[in-house]
Amino acid sequence: MSDARSEILSRVRDALADVDPAALPVESPPGAAPTDVLTRFAERVADYRAEVVRCSPDEVAARVADSLVEGSRVVVPPGLDVDVANAFVDEGLSAAELDRVDAVVTACRLGIAETGTIVLDHEADQGRRAITLVPDRHICVVRAEQVVADVPDAMPRLDPGRPLTWISGPSATSDIELERVEGVHGPRTLIVVLVDGNQSTSTSVGDRDGS
């Protein structure tokens, strides 16, 4: 196919003969700059029908345990630094095996407040892409210092060499009569455990004032 390559590239050059190539990258507009980034993050994640649990560092294990259904099968990535009782570590489970797992607990690379997004780069504390995809419940631990204000703040902190998964709420579709249905193929329940100095609180849709 090398001849197709040179043919296409020469067509591109001919087509652009009249154009002065703009060498400078297109600058993107500034993002949002909320005063309280963590609160904005918690609000926006909850806005997408995910549950947000805020807690202090010493409460993480307990809050994660609360987020799991009693007796369910839980997988964790090999590098997770949270104790999850009765969980087993992913050592290359097949897709079929993962399909029999109920929940997964991971860390993340960062959180984006404005868009309510968590970004995974699938390092050892987050595991392979498949483990956060096939099980129906995903508990993601986000540390306060990982949360940035908006997308422009996130881009320079991401390594494009890694696979990246941006998650904004549970999977959803509006394909039938434009009526939104949450939970299609990805995990139908997403619980974000946000770790900062504050005491344990919970935000979820319908319970915004419950804190």
Place this chain on the structure above:
Amino acid sequence: MTARGAVVHWARDAADANRVIVDVARTHAVDEVVKVKSMVTQEIDLNGALADAGIAAWETDLAELIVQLGDDLPSHILVPAIHRNRAEIREIFLRRMHEVGRPAPTELTDEPVVLAAAAREHLREKFLRARMAVSGANFAVADTGTLVVVESEGNGRMCLTLPEVLVSVVGIEKVVPTFAELDSLLRLLPRSSTGERMNPYTSMWTGVTPGDGPQEVHVVLLDNGRTRALADEVGRQALRCIRCSACLNVCPVYERVGGHAYGSVYPGPIGAILNPLLKGTGDPQTDSLPYASSLCGACFEVCPVRIDIPEVLVHLRTQVVDARRDDSVPKPEAVAMRAAGYAFGNARRLRWAERVSGLAGRALTRFGRSRLPGGRAAAGRLPGPGAAWTGARDLPAPPRESFRAWWRRTKGGRVDE
């Protein structure tokens, strides 16, 4: 991408691209592939090419699944099954799912949540089993070799993660220079397409990641008319399109005629310019597309990447007309336009034409004898091409005296009225 372990293929056209994908499938002896919703694979009719090679292609986006099971065509860029209601979808699922895999549950209702759950069960079997996936890409990044897929349901993640082999077909216009430049696009696309701050899932990958996801990754860089569009200095802006579908959603013509009327995978205002730009003029259906617009400009107003669609439409109309300038028998429209051009070339000729129209006006009112609200005489129903107007709309009869005749007679209204 090559440095990161991906195999890059170049495809001049649909046939090139389909050949690559069929070859990859044959190498791995697969008889089925799972697919992420992708406009470009519809553009090249990959499913048809795979079927010819005895390979089943399973669409995994819910709407694409509905379209595929219904032996139907997509009618919208973002929600391809928008033309189907819940009862039809239930019927399609019950009738067809068992023929191609896990049957729909017999107690299936027409609740969207129940239908979505049926699709989840039906497709999960295919995701877990599939050894090869085919995707498109929303963006490709030149400096890092990264591909990006933006989606909502998670079917994209399934296809991009679980199979051993992944082939991604990427139009060459999808390439952005740097990773940092994804920023504004990732913010624009969900806001303009679904109105969300961010879509549920965005996947980015760069070649092969050892131990994670497909271990064989192919990328097909597709031209298929894109360099033709690029060579058109007015039309090339259409290649900026990020397929958000905002223009469809505001287009009054799309709203009335629906997506199928455009006869292409790219419907609506963007389709009306993209199809002729990719294919060139000459085909009657393609040539009609630039005229499928009242030039109201609502599309340009909402376009997040500022494609001046009305400007390109008018430009393409000129191309359609120019391609037929040497016809031995010109269309009646061309004759009329030449006549108008002649009359407008000189005020004296126009005055004469208006005198004729004033006389015609007097004649026309005799047929009609009706009056418009406000009292002005209406012309009767016109024969011939004029019937296109008077079939549903009254037409005021031409006045006895044109403005310029009045101006001349009254010296600009200063002599007498």
Place this chain on the structure above:
Amino acid sequence: MRVALMATCVNDAMFPETPKAVLRLLRRLGIDVDFPEAQTCCGQPMVNTGYLDEAVPAVRTYVDAFAGYDAIVTPSGSCAGSARHQHTLVARRSGDPALERAVEQTSPRTYELSEFLVDVVGVADVGAYFPHRVTYHPTCHSLRMLGVGDRPYQLLRAVRGLTLVDLPAASECCGFGGTFAMKNADTSVAMGADKARHVRDTSAEVLVAGDNSCLMHIGGLLSRERSGVRVMHLAEILAQTEDEPAVRI
């Protein structure tokens, strides 16, 4: 300031009361307006149908007729849009650099009526009187090509006796679209029928707009539907005073 009236071919031949109203209105405001008789058409019907060569003679008569005027006023958003945004294209096609230069002079001096009144003359209250219930349709080219914004509303709100009611889905196209109205008549009529329904829903006596072509289309439907709603150009409303109610309804 030398001001010229561009009547537009449609108004000249079909709606002469509109340019007459512009004359009355501007003279009342103390502006002397000329009507250069060499004018014909802005060329838009040809350009928008794809016949660029056929538009060249029209653009030539335009620049010849209006050379030397400080402002060219037209009671049509669409024709003003054509002069401002399409004449350069036609001139370039003609291959005549003199025509291109001439277009550079006339294009930016062309104003749609409401722009001229509000921006150039600097008035919103033109002393008009029109004691009726009115709704306004912002035509697409006024709205999106020229960006006249709220200028027509400013003018209408200042008219004594006038009750201005909001038109639902006002910014949606009426479906006229020049030759679109004939080439895709069914779609055009479907769009127009929705527009007419919105107009009827307002219970207005009069639908007003800045383009007679769109009004001919919507008015044609309103008339066929026996709605009783009449259509009037903005100029004809602004031209009326208590002493001179030129048009009675």
